[in-house]
């Protein structure tokens with residue numbers, strides 16, 4: 001099938017071809033005709049299936065087809081859970097609509113509001129927004145939603161996960177009831193279904209691929225590894241495997257920074273993004289990664305949401321995701337559209353339960369393997385990692401003592417106390433164990449033979 005058969009106008013088809021797409025993906029060939037006919041649509045599709053174009057193209061088609069509409073009046077609103085996704089949707093609007101004269105704007109927090117106010121005053125046809133900042137604009141009366149004809153909720157399941165749903169409902173209450181509503185979600189939870197029922201009219205339900213199955217273009221591997229050896233395994237993999245661009249997921253922001261620093265120290269170009277970074281820093285990091293300046297991008301789940309980088313060859317789950325849904329979203333960052341990708345998940349002993357949740361969610365059992373060629377019997381000690389520990393010693397006196405004491409924390413505290421008080425008075429707890437032991441021995445002694 002070709003794009004020209006989907007009922008889209010010529011300028012738009014030219015824009016799609018100029019973007020480099022030759023044929024619609026499955027979700028596009030099913031959702032676009034329904035949406036062009038003005039129907040409400042529920043798209044249940046995983047990330048990477050081409051769902052953005054499935055709603056952006058019908059919007060552009062509708063707005064471009066009505067010559068009588070007032071120029072640059074807000075007629076389409078797309079809500080996304082994250083800034084990155086808002087920005088990427090906006091980039092798609094600009095790319096596909098390059099031969100049309102529509103104005104679009106991504107509206108999200110974490111950046112100065114003044115530029116957004118200026119652009120909104122000049123007139124915008126399509127706004128792609130995160131709920132929080134859009135509510136700010138509504139309160140300031142800098143945006144008027146009464147003219148919106150098309151509403152899209154992108155990644156609706158994520159809106160729930162991230163606690164935005166009340167904000168979303170407040171926003172929807174400001175939009176005329178007579179509108180076209182499209183909703184896209186990777187998973188159709190109870191909550192998402194309930195929302196659909198309350199905001200859509202006789203929607204066309206389009207499901208692509210079996211729900212709960214990660215995209216088929218991704219090969220999934222699970223490696224059993226001790227928590228403290230994960231960084232060594234990651235470095236080993238990066239040094240011994242052919243990898244072009246790698247997205248590493250960390251559960252925490254601090255963890256993301258730590259991984260990135262360790263890789264940098266090993267001479268592997270990497271950068272971390274998470275919600276503590278400013279929008280400008282995140283954009284710079286993402287642009288650098290896209291451009292190939294960094295081989296590795298380390299991200300937390302929230303920051304990675306909506307990352308759309310062509311050619312991510314590997315996704316590494318440094319921490320096994322706590323929620324099975326996150327696993328699907330994470331691995332969907334590779335194997336985008338039709339290219340292939342690998343997802344590697346590190347599973348420590350305490351993360352076994354998360355793996356079981358993933359297996360239950362996906363409906364498949366995975367083999368938990370040892371990474372071939374990696375010696376996981378070595379644990380980190382000052383002997384095996386002298387350089388690292390010397391560096392640690394310089395910065396963290398307490399850690400140094402810990403290592404030197406062979407991991408005996410009570411000895412560390414005792415030494416610290418001695419240093420502080422200037423004499424070697426022992427704390428009573430230092431005696432408790434030997435005392436108990438002695439008493440037991442004594443009783444043993446006294447027991448008649």
Ligand code: AMP
Nearest residue numbers: 021023024025047048049050051052337
């Ligand atoms: P999405 O699921 O919308 O995030 O899209 C995933 C990726 O597929 C993006 O990088 C798009 O640029 C790309 N893409 C979308 N539609 C097509 C298409 N028809 N042909 C080739 N690539 C596409």
